[in-house]
Amino acid sequence: xxxxxxxxxxxxxxxxxxxxxxxxxxxxxxxxxxxxxxxxxxxxxxxxxxxxxxxxxxxxxxxxxxxxxxxxxxxxxxxxxxxxxxxxxxxxxxxxxxxxxxxxxxxxxxxxxxxxxxxxxxxxxxxxxxxxxxxxxxxxxxxxxxxxxxxxxxxxxxxxxxxxxxxxxxxxxxxxxxxxxxxxxxxxxxxxxxxxxxxxxxxxxxxxxxxxxxxxxxxxxxxxxx
Amino acid sequence: xxxxxxxxxxxxxxxxxxxxxxxxxxxxxxxxxxxxxxxxxxxxxxxxxxxxxxxxxxxxxxxxxxxxxxxxxxxxxxxxxxxxxxxxxxxxxxxxxxxxxxxxxxxxxxxxxxxxxxxxxxxxxx
Numbered sequence: 001x002x003x004x005x006x007x008x009x010x011x012x013x014x015x016x017x018x019x020x021x022x023x024x025x026x027x028x029x030x031x032x033x034x035x036x037x038x039x040x041x042x043x044x045x046x047x048x049x050x051x052x053x054x055x056x057x058x059x060x061x062x063x064x065x066x067x068x069x070x071x072x073x074x075x076x077x078x079x080x081x082x083x084x085x086x087x088x089x090x091x092x093x094x095x096x097x098x099x100x101x102x103x104x105x106x107x108x109x110x111x112x113x114x115x116x117x118x119x120x121x122x123x124x125x126x127x128x129x130x131x132x133x134x135x136x137x138x139x140x141x142x143x144x145x146x147x148x149x150x151x152x153x154x155x156x157x158x159x160x161x162x163x164x165x166x167x168x169x170x171x172x173x174x175x176x177x178x179x180x181x182x183x184x185x186x187x188x189x190x191x192x193x194x195x196x197x198x199x200x201x202x203x204x205x206x207x208x209x210x211x212x213x214x215x216x217x218x219x220x221x222x223x224x225x226x
Numbered sequence: 227x228x229x230x231x232x233x234x235x236x237x238x239x240x241x242x243x244x245x246x247x248x249x250x251x252x253x254x255x256x257x258x259x260x261x262x263x264x265x266x267x268x269x270x271x272x273x274x275x276x277x278x279x280x281x282x283x284x285x286x287x288x289x290x291x292x293x294x295x296x297x298x299x300x301x302x303x304x305x306x307x308x309x310x311x312x313x314x315x316x317x318x319x320x321x322x323x324x325x326x327x328x329x330x331x332x333x334x335x336x337x338x339x340x341x342x343x344x345x346x347x348x349x350x351x352x
Contacts, residue, residue: 001298002244003343003350010351053301065240068233075230 001061008062012036012069020089030138031088033073037066088137095133098146108135119143165213174204174222184211194219247298248344254291255341258284259334262314266330269323278318281330285311299340307336 019032030038041063048059077084092104094115105115115133118141124130129149134142154161168180170191181191191203198219200206208220265280288295288311295304310333317326343350 001247001344002241002346005240005244006346006351055297055299055301057298058300061240061244065237068236068240072230072233072237075227075233079227079230 001057004058004061005065008065009069012040012066015039016087020087031074031077033070033077033087037070040066091137091142092135093132094135094141095127095130095143097132098128098130100127104135110135115141162214164216167210167212167218169208169210171203171206171209173207176203184215186211186215245346248341248346251341251344254287255337258287258337261287262330262334262337265318266327269318269326269330274318274321278315281311281315281318285315299344303336303340303343307333307340310336 015036016032019035044059044062044066048054048056073087077087092108094101094104094108094110100112100115105112116127119125119127119130119133122141122143124143124145129145130143131146132142132144134144136142168177168184170177170180170184170186176191181187194209194217195201195203195206198221200219200221205222206219207222208218210218261280261284265277265284268274268280269277288307292304310329314326314329314333317329320326
């Protein structure tokens, strides 16, 4: 068992270093330590599950060890910026003032095709419109356009559009969500009135009813036979 | 920070528990080995009754920790040792020293290997 414990620590460290060396693009949306945990934990659980000749502890001890290591690493990454940089890396600026930083792209093994694909996915086709493109530590690209290329906001136009806030679901597939109703300061009488306005007799006929902070109601009736 | 200390404490507890298991296994396999070696010495001196009694004592010691060993060791290894005891006892009954000695040596090796496989050495880790 002590061999399984030490092997788990060694392999975990080794795979984290491997993932870090592979670069940010391989990480996806997880931190290296979380990715390694996801990669290893399923296999560790599957082996004693399938092979009855192996004690369950052979799987449980490495899994518990991995969970403890991940917990320790996640606390250390929160506490120490330097440790976080070592474990997760630092963001890389790959486009600066519309110019590609080719050395940075090579360092991150990030191809031009990948960059163009990411930009297209964000609706950007002209590289010269990009002020900064940053390859984040989780492998995602953040893009900041030149101020002249950014959409005009209501604030810039001195407009004060209404703020409807977050709509809350009050009826979900015929069921009234009482907690949401109370949280908005509404009651059954108000709900009845809304149903009457839409010529509906019972809440059971409603598929979805939402209300925003300005009490604007969206109602979808249940389809016949649903 | 509390979570960090909990994680470190758990890791320490697992490490200590596994070391304790190795230590306990060492003592246990040594005891079994010593009993089986004494049994073989008695058999060599033609004292078959005493040799049988010592082997049965070793088998009972093994059976007493059967659950513990089954939970912590590969079932194939523990089953092989159980079968080894049965074979050795049968050969003791037949009083065929040559075959008994070979079977006892095989059993001793299997028991020694149990500890060696769990021993904290670089050879085992890598």
